[in-house]
Amino acid sequence: MPRRVDLTKLRAAAAAQHATFTCRQAAQHGVTHRVLERLTALGEIERQHRGVHRFTAIPLTRSAEIAAAVLAGGPDAVASHDTSLELHGLRKAWPGAPIEICSPTTWHPEVTGIHVHRTRRLESRDITTVDGIRATNGARTLVDLASRYERVALTRLVDDAICWGVAKRNAVYRRSCALRNGRRGVGLLVTLTDPDAEAVFRSWLERLAWSVFDRHGVAQPLWNVPRHDAEGLIGIVDCLWPDLPLVVELEGLRFHTSPQQRRDDARRFNRLGAGARVLRFTWQDVVEMPERMCGQILAALNG
Structure with a gap:
């Protein structure tokens, strides 16, 4: 490895992303594609997805897998649905649990092994950062999952999310009202979080x-x-x-x-x-x- 290649900045950037990084980030820190190939051959990094690698000195964790998937989804992608629920601490992952991300329809990532959801509405108010990973916030996650859970399970999930501080009642109500058209189950969120509920x-x-x-x-x-x-x-x-x-x-x-x-x-x-x-x-x-x-x-x- 040429001495002039300094990985300090890239390692620092990756450390904030569970040891993962994109090829674009590497280039921004002066690390070329050829250098990445050499690092891969030496076993210092490994490919996670197209355009996404990780430093192997840090053990691969579930959070690292999610972080890599979000990076592979493009600059506007976020962890979503049950994966977001997992990050927020409202659901435990089982071995081999699929990773779900959400991306605006203007971007069409193809991420092998990852469930990519398309949406026309992914606003800044719907996004947060959990454990260094971009994800839908509690309110948007509940809206996205409303059609997936039956009524009792969804009611229990809303109760847990609000009581544990993952979502605020008024935020769930506002986003549910705004996004309910055409979304099955969101009406129940509106009913549960209505001021007179x-x-x-x-x-x-x-x-x-x-x-x-x-x-x-x-x-x-x-x-x-x-x-x-x-x-x-x-x-x-x-x-x-x-x-x-x-x-x-x-x-x-x-x-x-x-x-x-x-x-x-x-x-x-x-x-x-x-x-x-x-x-x-x-x-x-x-x-x-x-x-x-x-x-x-x-x-x-x-x-």
Whole structure:
């Protein structure tokens, strides 16, 4: 290797991209195609995709594979869909999981082994950087995945994304409204994140719970009943079987409540427990595990 070839700047650029770099970046730092061929022959670098290499001194990681795919997709490409979900920490990759990138339709990259999505709308507001890799942000990722997940799974994903700070509720709502035309499933995102969604969701959850109780032989309770103690009104409980008394509280989406509301709910739960047996169930219990929920309620009613 000629002494005059200095790889310091190229190594620094690659270090910010999980040891990957493009031929264009190499040229910008004075490293020619012939030098790249020599480095490849020496085993110092290896080809990842057309026009993309990596320094082999750094172990190949999943992040490096994603970074290389995004670089191969062109200057405007980003990690997207389930790969973006993976980068944001909302999904674990399995061995051999495909890498998905998104690129504007003005660019037509052919990246072997990579799923390239085309889009006419990929705005700067939809893009972020995660672990040094350009990716769709949380809100855009949810919009892109809305058609891929069934309703319960998508609802769970939205709840997790907002609660874990991957996406902001108002951002999901705005982008869903803007991009919903022709996109299956995005209407559910609008419904879940609408400013008035709490009341609608709770009403739906109560109707579903009523039907679940009826289907599993649970005597119908009194609904939305005020409960008091020596201090006064504790609050309105979702379900009350007054003879025991047994209270069942149904919890909606986590992002529909603020931290202060959750603290207030904890205090309310403690006050309720002083004068009744209280069971709490999440919306997922009602939707996904109704038999187990009803079994616990029946055990409490018959015990």
